[in-house]
Amino acid sequence: MAAAANMVEVAALVGDTARATMLAALMGGQSLTATELAFLARVSRSTASEHLAKLVNARLLTVISRRRFRYYRIASPLVARMLESIKAVAAIEVPPRHQPRSAQDDALRFARTCYDHLAGRLGVAIADALIARNFVVLSEDGGMVTNLGRRFLSDFGVDLASELRSNRIFCRACLDWSERRHHIAGLVGAQLLRRCFDLDWLARDRDTRAVKVTPAGRTGLRDTFGLDPETLTAAAPKTRDHAAPVAARARR
Amino acid sequence: MAAAANMVEVAALVGDTARATMLAALMGGQSLTATELAFLARVSRSTASEHLAKLVNARLLTVISRRRFRYYRIASPLVARMLESIKAVAAIEVPPRHQPRSAQDDALRFARTCYDHLAGRLGVAIADALIARNFVVLSEDGGMVTNLGRRFLSDFGVDLASELRSNRIFCRACLDWSERRHHIAGLVGAQLLRRCFDLDWLARDRDTRAVKVTPAGRTGLRDTFGLDPETLTAAAPKTRDHAAPVAARARR
DNA sequence: GCAACGGTTCGGCGCCGGCCGAACTGTGCC
DNA sequence: GGCACAGTTCGGCCGGCGCCGAACCGTTGC
Numbered sequence: 001m002a003a004a005a006n007m008v009e010v011a012a013l014v015g016d017t018a019r020a021t022m023l024a025a026l027m028g029g030q031s032l033t034a035t036e037l038a039f040l041a042r043v044s045r046s047t048a049s050e051h052l053a054k055l056v057n058a059r060l061l062t063v064i065s066r067r068r069f070r071y072y073r074i075a076s077p078l079v080a081r082m083l084e085s086i087k088a089v090a091a092i093e094v095p096p097r098h099q100p101r102s103a104q105d106d107a108l109r110f111a112r113t114c115y116d117h118l119a120g121r122l123g124v125a126i127a128d129a130l131i132a133r134n135f136v137v138l139s140e141d142g143g144m145v146t147n148l149g150r151r152f153l154s155d156f157g158v159d160l161a162s163e164l165r166s167n168r169i170f171c172r173a174c175l176d177w178s179e180r181r182h183h184i185a186g187l188v189g190a191q192l193l194r195r196c197f198d199l200d201w202l203a204r205d206r207d208t209r210a211v212k213v214t215p216a217g218r219t220g221l222r223d224t225f226g227l228d229p230e231t232l233t234a235a236a237p238k239t240r241d242h243a244a245p246v247a248a249r250a251r252r
Numbered sequence: 253m254a255a256a257a258n259m260v261e262v263a264a265l266v267g268d269t270a271r272a273t274m275l276a277a278l279m280g281g282q283s284l285t286a287t288e289l290a291f292l293a294r295v296s297r298s299t300a301s302e303h304l305a306k307l308v309n310a311r312l313l314t315v316i317s318r319r320r321f322r323y324y325r326i327a328s329p330l331v332a333r334m335l336e337s338i339k340a341v342a343a344i345e346v347p348p349r350h351q352p353r354s355a356q357d358d359a360l361r362f363a364r365t366c367y368d369h370l371a372g373r374l375g376v377a378i379a380d381a382l383i384a385r386n387f388v389v390l391s392e393d394g395g396m397v398t399n400l401g402r403r404f405l406s407d408f409g410v411d412l413a414s415e416l417r418s419n420r421i422f423c424r425a426c427l428d429w430s431e432r433r434h435h436i437a438g439l440v441g442a443q444l445l446r447r448c449f450d451l452d453w454l455a456r457d458r459d460t461r462a463v464k465v466t467p468a469g470r471t472g473l474r475d476t477f478g479l480d481p482e483t484l485t486a487a488a489p490k491t492r493d494h495a496a497p498v499a500a501r502a503r504r
Numbered sequence: 505g506c507a508a509c510g511g512t513t514c515g516g517c518g519c520c521g522g523c524c525g526a527a528c529t530g531t532g533c534c
Numbered sequence: 535g536g537c538a539c540a541g542t543t544c545g546g547c548c549g550g551c552g553c554c555g556a557a558c559c560g561t562t563g564c
Contacts (some may be wrong), residue, residue, distance in 0.1 A: 011263045012263075013263075016264070016551090018552080020258075020263065034510075045512090046514090049511060049513085050513090050552085051552090052511095067561080067562080078340060081337055085330075085338075086337075087259045088334070089259075090261065268522075269522095287541080298542075300541095322540075
């Protein structure tokens, strides 16, 4: 009922491992049930339920009941942006060699959803491709779609007609915590991702924010955005001294 | 040493009343000493010292020693943006009538620093004025200074020459938590505020983020930005039930 | 009706961490 | 040197909250 009164309350909610894990999972943009979130956060269902109640109460999450399930999801893009900005600060100045690299971590670095758009190496690569072709101008301040880009996106099947009706930010740059570069967020970013899902070029992992490229996507993304095969594989682009064995990583 | 490893840690740091109070005070962009921060957060100096050590350790704050004092300040614009985004979420959907209104609160709503630029009614009013004269285009995605605006700012004494050298975001929109509208942030916002301080048009409150208009500022801001006297007084613009003042909004 | 299952509420346990005062360090000023 | 004062470290207290299991509620399916 009471919604969050001040920033302390909000930050404290995020500042708990179990809740943060749940929020991170929901940053994939999906809706998940309490039991799924309990499993992901490695706590009992009762504990998860308590956490979720707090998050809903503070309006960080919303919940809908369908059949006998209750689906939780991020309440608004503003919340998603906040979480992303916290993540960005957390990623500051941590020397890459100190960052643990697990197979799952690599999958996230390769491609993941960032609430409703694409992030990771793939997200940045697509942004780069759109910029290189002058379809999008992405300054740090925000972003702009060129007329050329508008036509391209329309051909690609992205619906931009709703832009006027919606109050959503149209196109903005989102700092990628793993790549330290920008990818495309906002309405354009969301629609791009949606179209890739519709085309079955990309598929989400059920439990994490990771996204994988389907065989169809491999050719599609190559032909449409000119991405080279190396960019389209989940393996790290370069075998580093301290990195995990390549073979193990490539599978995912 | 260890910097923040993940978002839980960062959020937990902000999620404590004493630390959040300190961070909020430092969001004014000033540097403050440990004793000052202890006083503001209403904790002992020893407790404050422990909190500050944690914040510095996590790279949310930096500290410099000068004379016998140690000055703490926000470590980076990224941290400032994070805090602002948390504040924005905290302000969501809390009906205005439920927000406590104290004299100090009113001062903050009137004008305050937002890390390094101006926020509050005054900040929004200046942004509105610049937009109305076509000096600045401020979409939700970001902002752009027109050639006309470039000339105006240059005449006003704002240094934009450093823009190319700096990696800073040039001009962006920052959501004002009290007004629910945008004001100007980024390099342009920072330089505007700096110039107003240099001209002695504005003066900061020592202990809070509040900013007050000097007599010189009253005439200067009126002549330069065309702000009406009513906008330039700290008193609440109109004693309304809980609605935002219509006149101020109509301008846009 | 009952059984199965998703989800929440409740009571109680245990620990983390925020708090303080006192002791200590370190710097500047006389 | 000696005093004053900013700041940190340490030991110990204590409250809050995260956790669980058990009981309970509601919906679905038989």
